[in-house]
Every structure is written in structure tokens, then in C-alpha cells.
Amino acid sequence: MTPQRYSLGSIVLHWLIASALVFQIVFAESLEGPRGPDLFARYQLHKSVGITILLLSLLRLAWRYIAPRPAAVPGPKWAMTLSSLVHFGFYFFMIAAPVTGWIIVSTSKIKVETLLFGIVPWPHLPVPASWGEPAEFLHHFMPNVAIALLVLHVAGALRHQYLLGTPILSRMLPGGKGKAIGALLTAAAIMLAGLVLAKVVDPKGATPPAKAAAVPAEQLSAPAPASTTPEPSEEAAKPNETAEATDEAAQPRDWAVSKGGRLGFTARWNGEPVEGSFTRWTADIAFAPEALDASTIEVSIDLASVDTGDGQRDGTLTGSDFFDTGRFARATYRATRFRAEGGNRYRADGTLTLRGVAKPVPLSFTLDIDGDKARARGNASIDRTSFGVGQGDYASTAEIAGPVAISFDFRATARN
Template sequence: MQAQRYSYTAITLHWLLALLLAFQIALGQTLEGSNSPELFTRYQLHKSVGIAILLLSLARLAVRLATPRPPASEGPAWTRTLASIVHWLFYLVLILGPITGWLLVSTAKIQVPTLIFGVIPWPHLPVGHGWHEPAEAIHGVLARLAIALFALHIVGALRHQWLLGKPELQRMIPFARDKAVVAAIGALALIIGAFTVGKLVSPDRSRPTAEKRITPVVPASSAAPVVPAATEAEETPTAETVETTDASQPIADWTVASGGRLGFTARWNGEAVDGRFSRWRAAIRFSPDELAKSTISVTVDLASADTGDGQRDDSLRSSDFFDAGAHPNAVFTARDIRHLGGERYEARGTLDLRGASKPATLRFTLRIEGDRARVAGTARIDRTAFGVGQGEWAATDAIAAGVDIAFSFDATRPAS
């Protein structure tokens, strides 16, 4: 029998969908366990692949309806009816599956923005939360149905090819006109490979770390608990490495030089997540000899939070975390600055964050050489005290309450 082939457009869309569906089924089976950066990234990839499947399925359906296709294989009426049912159920699963997933994301209590493959923003559907549970139930049923249809489709194609002697594979596999066995083995290998990649892919680990993690040097006598936090890959001055400076220094207004860094480290399911704020400013009036008159004020633009993952950064800006739309800035103000000995200082004050004002303390080392100063320090805050983390993120089993801050910068004062 001479095979009547599908168009190359139909063949291309068919195999793209087959590989993506195999990958998506396997990836979906890994979306379990405690919240973690890796699980978060897997969900983002799952959403991206789902939208890709939706768009490709709509294109495949348009091709199916608009272009001629080979006639159905001969056989009993019940087999032709069953084949037709399987094909249309596939369209249902490939279109309705991603749509119900889209509904789940759009109606979730925690609104996480979607970026398709980390690049293209994808909007939420304008529907109420009442859609969430029905969408979740239907999505689960469609996932199981997809697995059954996938297996049935493969078995049916092989049955037609070898038990019934009908050249089904040559109709849909490129370059398989006279090599059905080789083509079948190659196609199955691709499907198994896509499934295996979906099981093993670890997008969070495969992405290069955006920041180097360097442990800041903290004075040994510091009582505040600190853990390693991200700093610039440059040496931090300590009391042991700083030379004594001129003790007679009048109070002055210091200007922070460009190139400073304000970083933070949170622990998500035991894994450190490092980030930084790219926009912040400081008003510093300081003299080591006039600490009672010295003041420090730091204003941080919360929308500038950068962890190296655009979707995670959007989540930080949302109402579940910083709520940067309603509270764009965090402000630390210190008027109680104490000398701890050597080049070590402590600044006590208040932190205004997300509409809450709480006491906060930071410790820092200071080196002054002429009219130039080098500062580096650390602090720890309790995110839950400021309501950073709403809903399921308010608990501390996934994201720890303590967040470590590390900063370093140069500053200058008017020449004396």
C-alpha cells in the first residue's frame, strides 16, 4: 500500500506536541515536595511549556480544519470511530489542560506572575477564586487522561503498522517511506528521551548563580546573630586589618560613592537565596568623635530587588511580600550609634517596611583615611515582623523568618 502523507506543517506540529507532552507529563510528576527555589522554578517551566502546548495545539487544530488530510485507514467502523474519538480527545486535553492550568495560576491565593520561559509576560485570566477548585480537579483528570491517550495512540499506530499491514508510520514520520522499523525506533527513542529529560531537568541548578557568595567578616564580639550573606568579591575591612586614624574628626555630611552594594540572603527550604537592591540612597551625618550627634538614614527602593530570577523578583514586589506598589520604600533610621572598640560600630534605630515600624540594629566596620571612608556591615531582620510573606508564605517552614543583610560602600566628605 502506498502511504499518503500528512503535510510537513502537520507533521512538524504533531512531533513538537508529542515531545512537549512527554516532557510535560514527566515534569508534572516532579511538582511535589516542600516549597523550594528549585520547585518554584520547575513550576515556572511547567507553566511555560503548558502555554507553548496550548498555542501549538491551536495551530495544529487550525491546520487540521483548513488543509486536506489523508483519508482514514480502512477497517471496521468501530475502529475508525475509536480512532476519531482518541484524536478529538487529544485536542481536548492539549487545549483544555493548559487552560485549566492557566485558571489555577490566575485564581491562586499567592499571585505569582508568569514569564514564558523567563522572557514573555503572560497575563492572568480575569476570573474569581471560585474557579480554582473546579479547575484543579479538571486539570488533574486531564493529566491522567493525557497519559492514557498517549499510550493508546502509540499502541494504535504500532498495531496498524505491523498487525494490520497499513503504513501508518510513513504518513506521519518524516523520511520513513521505506524504513518503518528504524523510524519507529527513532520516534520512540525521542519520546522516551523527552520524558526522561522532564524527570531529570533541574532548571534552578542549571542556571548560573547570579551572585558570588562571599562570607562577610563580622567582628567576633558582635552579639547579633549573623549568617553568611552575599557581598562583593572584595576584601572587607576588619578591626584587625584597619589602621588607626586621626582621632580628631569634626562631624560632616558624607556622600555615598557609586559602586556600593546592599545585599540580602534568605533561606528557602534550607537553601540560601541571595539578592541585592540596585537602587538605594543614604543620608549620613557622622563623626567618630561626635556619635551623639551622628545620624544615618537609608532609603531602599523595594522594586529594585534582584535575585537573578525575573519571576521570583516579581513575586517579591507583589502584595504577598514587599507590596512595593503600596509601600515602595523601606527606610532605616538610626540616631543611636555606639563605638564597640577599634573600627567596630553599632547603629540602633528603626526600620520602616511594608507599613510596619520595628527596632533594628546593624553593626559595621569603618575605616577613614583622610576624607574618604570605607564601610562594611551586617544586620538580621525578622521578615514576619513586617508581614513580608502572606498566606502560605507567612509560615517559616519553607522560608525562614530571619533574613540577613550585608552592605559595603565607600563615602566621601567635604575636604576639611
Template sequence: MPAQRYSYTAITLHWLIALLLAFQIALGWALEGNNSPELFARYQLHKSVGIAILLLSLARLATRLFTARPPASDGPAWTRALAATVHALFYLVMILGPITGWLLVSTAKVQVPTLLFGIIPWPHLPVGRIWHEPAEAIHGAMAWLAIGLFLLHIAGALRHQWLLGKPELQRMIPFARGKAVGVAIGAVALVAGAMVAGQIVHADKPHAAAEIATAPLVAAPTAAPAGETVQEKPEEADKIETEAEKAAQPLADWTVASGGRLGFTARWNGEAIDGRFSRWRAAIRFSPDDLPKSTIRVTVDLASADTGDGQRDDSLKSSDFFDTGAHPSAVFAANDVRHLGGERYEARGTLDLRGVKKPATLRFTLRIDGDRARVAGTARIDRTAFGVGQGEWAATDAIAAGVNIDFSFNATRPAS
């Protein structure tokens, strides 16, 4: 006896792919607008869903080839030929669409790695940029073809079910062995819901101009205790000056303790993107009583940038941003340290970033207790002055030019 219904595996794969395709098409329409964190997130999700469709479609094709299925419906030769063509084209869309998207990612100018749903690494295809334009044209055509096939497929199913009176839907819709009207309506509602979800997922957040203008430039240094400000109280300043008068502090080499923070904040379409560098080292020779001979040198491993998004972090390493292949480190060096009063100091020097050297100034608060010190401070740089952001990223309408730096750490010196 031939099978009267598709296997549960085929049914599950059919509807899972249908929902993902509907979601993916709607998501593709939403990949427009200015560069923003939301648009970046939509692109990453689009890539993940595309690879998921590719893998599920290959599994569905294997199921079709190697498991029993109901016989094809009777009817005129042209209807059977049209049904076979629609099914064949669906497999073409479900497989070629993701593959051309994979080619687009692999040949893009900015090589953003793919992490499936932010977890599983997915490699680039080893092909040249010559494939980029053909892949882009085919990828767009596959989307429009998928929409047409959706309409033909649904029309054919409804024709068989209600116009010809053939129970076609019961063979593929779960739990529809009897009447399929209610379940069919539910299936259509699910597909429509998937398309709505594709339009609204990671929707752009509104950013009022006033909110952007008044947004804080730098987060408070994390080393400061809760409720404490970086400005010293008058009585504390008097106390520090009195202690300084009692005993001059010799010039010493300070060792930075583990657990310090070197962070940065950029603004992308008005939204603050916070990050940090997990690997950096500092050579500090300092005495508050011998500032002319005090020096600071900080070396930062640019590849250690961490913004909480692995794909964005890898983008920062590319030639459009830090270009870590050619310039793995950034170096701040200062031998002009000035006392601003109380616990406040300023270090003037140069920042060497991406092979460009520019003057840079950082301000910090310093508290010395015996042979231990606590430091917290801030700085601000113009990324465009160092060429961080090439091509489409050079403009400052999406990513602001100003980047705020914050740091905090503890340090020790040899016992005197």
C-alpha cells in the same frame, strides 16, 4: 482480522490527555500578572497537570507500542507522512513539554518543592542552573507547537470523516460505532470547556483599595473567650489592683503549657495570609510586682512555619525568605516590661531574625489566677527591615512590609 477500533485503554488515555493538554495550554496563558496567592496556586496546578500529562503520555506510548490498533488510513504518501509526523510531534510535545517544565522548576532561583495536586511529593531533577534558559525556550516552543498540532489533528480527522467519507472518528471516539456527528460535537465542546476552565481556575480576586486600607491588621487572639475584648472593664481593673495590694507576687520562672499559639498574618496583594509556628519555646521570668527584673525570651523554629500550603511553607524556608539553612531560629528577648494599666502590659526588646537585630515591642494582656496565667497579645514587624523577601520579593507592592504577630498561651509557675 486487524482491529477496527482502538482499545478502550488507548481511547481513554487519548481523550484524557487531550483534555489535560487543552486545560494546560489555557492555564499557561493565565500565568501572568503580579505575584499573588492566586498566581501561586495556578503555578502549582500547572506543575501538577504537567507531570500528570507526562505520566499519561508514557502510558499512551506503551499502549501504542504493545497493543493492537487499527491500520493506517489509505491515501497519498504525503498525507500518510503528514499524519505520522503529527503523531510523532504530539508525543514529543506531551513528553518534552513536561520535562522542560520540570527542568524549569528544578533550576529556578527559588526552590519551591512540587506536591502533585498538593498531596504527592515530586523530586527536583539533579541539574544545574545552566539548563534553565534552554528549558524555558523549549518549554514555550512546545506550547505553540501543541496548538498547531491540535489544529492539524482536528483538520485531518474532519477531512477523513466528512470530505473523504472514511469513518475515522468511530475508531477513537467512545460510543461512536455508528454516526459520529453528535459525539464529535460533544468532544469538541469538552475540549473547549477544558480551555475555558484553564483560563478561569484560581482567577485573581478583586481587592478594592478601600477594603485593603481598612482591613484588620491582626486577628483577635484565640485564647480570649468568645465575645470578650482585650480591654478590661473598670470594675475588673479595680478588683485586680485591690488583690495586688493584698499580696505581692514574687519573681518566678513560668512554664508555658502545650497548646499555645504563635501566629502571623501577612498581606499578599491585599489578601490576608494567615500562618503559625508549630515549634517555639519561651523562657519567662516575671512578676507584676517586680517588673524591672522581669525578662522574656522566645525562640522560634522558623522551619515550623505553617500557612496551610506545603509548597508555600517550603518557600518560606528558602534563602529568599527565612533562610532556615543559615538562620534556623528567630529570637525575641526583652528585659523592659511595662505595666500599661489593668491587665495590659508591654515588653520592649530586640528581635533577631535572619541575622539582623532590630528593636521590637509586643503588647499583651495577662491574667494571673493563683499559680496559673493566661496571656494573649500582638506585635507588628517590618519584614523588609530583616531582609525577609529577597530579589523580586523585596518589593512591597505584592507582599506588604508589615507583618502582624499574634500569640496566646497558658503558663504555670511553681506553687508559692
């Protein structure tokens, strides 16, 4: 026998999913918001609720086939077709929205683990990277379609309930009989609950680790005392003064860096290498193998020019958790001490100032000089945590390793 109303399971799932979807779409706005220390937590919450919607929707679909449903409300053909199309569209959205989100995170260059509600590890989908872009397009586009479906869906329900006198709400809501306004208010309250929750929820406050990290994060991001102390000593070792103290005859040559050079880095995220480079940097180079004592190198890097091939990740890197370019726009490397290591190999003992923290960083490089032209290639390794790059949750080296490899390869032309 066909029942008069939906089973309790269907009803509970309908309203749970409906309010969770409202939450999800409204809360998603905060993913575009300020990239503070809680961005990671906001993404984790978005993924957790999204995957929950996926699981509930699969259950809902299975339920649909197991538990008998009330017969479709009779009406003109267009209305019945439209209603079926809207329901089909909803089911499609309830599955496809989370799956496309899941594909985005599974194909992202930086693989961030998903830990549902901070507890249940959730795997990545084994899909090719080429699926990432279409998935991203659909993931952003589909919620708009779903909002249009919701307008049609609610209009259809109200039309039946109040215009045609078929109390359709009672099939999906306890107490939705006749023209009672109570059922409508209950439906509105359920939807509003999702919306209000999305507006008030603050994953930073709600997630203990992020909250705990907020205090040291603030302390760490304040300019460390170390940032100012090395400056005077570097000043004291100004190139000209050093040059005067050494062999007058051997003067370093000034070099202009040619276009097309690369200053890059490789970090490791969950064991996977993540490569990036800086597209804007300048270098003042006074260097000659025969005048090492008088040689100096000063490199200035515009941190906002970081490019890892992913705009979202670059945004995170320039944000307050990583480079904090709003406060520390540039990183500098200054070296005034060099050592020949045989052949074309050299070592520089310089100081890297990054995020307001100055630390000694040795650099190994090779230099091939051919007349007025030279090519320099080299590398160094830094511990990102000692510069405070990675605050809050990112300070942990469980996901992003501490050591970061720096490399460069550029050509230069001598000015003298």
C-alpha cells in the same frame, strides 16, 4: 488480527490528555497574571496538571506498544507521512513540555517544592543549572507548535470523516460512525471542557490553606499602627537638635556615598541561601567617631530595585505578598544612637520601616576612615515575618526562613 478501532484504554487516555493539554495551555496564561497571594497556588496547579500529563503520556506510549492499534488509514503518501509526523510531534510535545517545565523548576535559584495537588511531594531533577535557560525557551515555544499540530490533526480527522468518507472518528470516539455530527460534538465538548475549566478554576478559592490565609493577609497588609508611632519620636531626635545638646566642637562629617556600593540580603529558601541586593538606595550620613552623639544615618531603599538574579522572583518580591511596592515603595532605616565597640567597630540602634511596619533593628558595622575617604561594612538581621514580608502561603517559615541577613559594603567621600 488488527482491530478496527483503538482500545478503550487508548481512547480514554487520548481524550484525557487532549483536554488536560488544552486546560494546561490556557491556564498557563494566569501564571503571567497578577502576582497576588494565589500565585503560589497557580504554579502548584500548573505543575500538578503538567506532571499528570507527563505520567499519562508515558502510560499512553506504553499502551501503544502493548495494545494492538488499528492499521493506518490508507491514502496518498504525503497524507500518511503528515499524519505520522503530527502524531510523532504530539508524543514528543506530551513528554517534552512537562519535562522542560520540570527542568525549569529544578534549576531555578529559588527551589520551590512541588506538592502534586497539595498531597504528593515531587522531587527536583538532578540537572545542571545551565539547562534552565534552554528549557525555559522550549517550554514557552513548544505550546505554539502544539497548537499548529492540533490544527493539522483536526483538519486531517475532518478531511477523512467528511470529505473522504473514512469514518476515522469512530476509531477514537465511541459513536463516531458515518457522517454523524455527534462524535464531532463530543470531541468539541471534551476540548471545550478543558478550556472552560482553565478559565473558571481559581486555585485561591480551591485551595483551603490559601483561602484561610486570605483573611489575615488582608489584615496584615493594612498599615500597622506601629508604622506611624515611631515617626514622631524619630522626628524628636532630629540630628541638629541632638548636636546642639552635645559637644559643639565635635561635629559629625557629612558623607556622600560613592557609586558601586552594595546593599544586600540573604534569605533562606528550603535551607538554601538566596542572595539579593537593591540597586537603588540613598543614604544621608552625618557621622564622626568623635561625635557619635550628634551622628545620624538615614538610608532610603527603593524596594522595586530588588535584584536576586531572577526576574520572575523579583516580580514576586515586589508584589503584594512581599514588599508590596505599589503601597510601600521604600524602606527606610534611621539611626541616631551609636556606640563605639572598640577599634573601627560600631553599633547603631536604629529603626527599620518596611512595608509600613517600624521596628528597632541594631546594626553592627566597621568604618575605616582615611582622610576624606571612608569604607563602611556591616550587617544586621531581621525577622521578615515581623514586617509582614511574606503573606498568605509565604507567611509560613517552613519554606522561607524568618530571619533574613542584611549586609552592606560601600565607600563614601566626606563633604566637609
